[in-house]
Amino acid sequence: MxxxxxxxxxxxxxxxxxxxxxxxxxxxxxxxxxxxxxxxxxxxxxxxxxxxxxxxxxxxxxxxxYPEIDQVSLLPTDPPDDPAQRLDLLLHATNRIVRDWEMQLRAALRLSLEPESDPTGPVLRRGRVIDWLADALEPLATTHPQLDRDRLAVAIRAATGIEAFVWLVDVARYDREDALATMHWNGVAILRTALRDGGP
Missing domain, CATH: 1.10.10 (Arc Repressor Mutant, subunit A)
Structure with missing residues (x-):
């Protein structure tokens, strides 16, 4: 080599x-x-x-x-089998990305909102989090096969991404750590509700 x-x-x-x-x-x-x-x-x-x-x-x-750009999973090498524990680990990782890359993610979000732009054009807005969520939720295929994991991943992403962070910080006036904690809670709550009542 x-x-x-x-x-x-x-x-x-x-x-x-x-x-x-x-x-x-x-x-x-x-x-x-x-x-x-x-x-x-x-x-x-x-x-x-x-x-x-x-x-x-x-x-x-x-x-x-942007080291996470090519990673297919943000879970540790030997992750737990429990989907709730896996999601908890992933949300900690994605919150760290939002914290560390806030300015870059805001810029990518701005670009994606411009007229006639491709929302997934900017390098930081190409749907990687959905793949990471799918990886975290993969055990549900065996334990809860009736759940639509794709829709569940999208529901969690909608409540935990840079868009939610911007709203919490800029509109709700949360400080950044409170915003990240709320996003983490959102993701956990959505999974808990899906396991109890069925997914979206």
Whole structure:
């Protein structure tokens, strides 16, 4: 296996360059731009040739800037079988993403609301949370096969995403931690109700 460029020679300097490129990509994301390698290089005052040594393509850059971008699950390696426990773990993870990526997610939300825009166009608005929820709720296929897990995942996502967070913070005037706690409660409550009364 080839050694990554930044791990060969002058490692401290290369680490700083890589960090500058990642920081530049995150800043561009926060402005609503999906950066190319060239965009990040220009913003970080790094040559394009150098930038491509770290990130051979846009996907590699975005995966470094937003580590969850390619993950099919946010659950730990050996997750519990209980869907409520799995959902609890996932909601902690997605709340952390909202907390850490609030500005970028707000920018993506703004872009998706523009006339004639593709709502899933921005890189941070491509439905990954639904897949993560489906993964968390997968045991219901055996324990509660009558539940429509797809609709349940959508119901939970609607009450726990950046849209709910923005409303809670900007309209309801919750502080950010209260908003995140409310979103977590929403998700748990929706699952509890579905298990008791049937899903949406």
């Amino acid at each position: 080839a050694t990554p460029y930044e791990l060969t020679g002058r490692r401290n300097q290369k680490a700083r360059t890589r960090t500058a490129l990642v920081d530049a990509a995150r800043e561009l994301l926060s402005r609503g731009t999906t950066p190319t390698v060239e965009d990040a290089a220009e913003a970080a005052a790094v040559s394009r040739t150098t930038a491509y040594r770290y990130f051979p393509n846009q996907r590699a850059l975005l995966a470094a800037a």
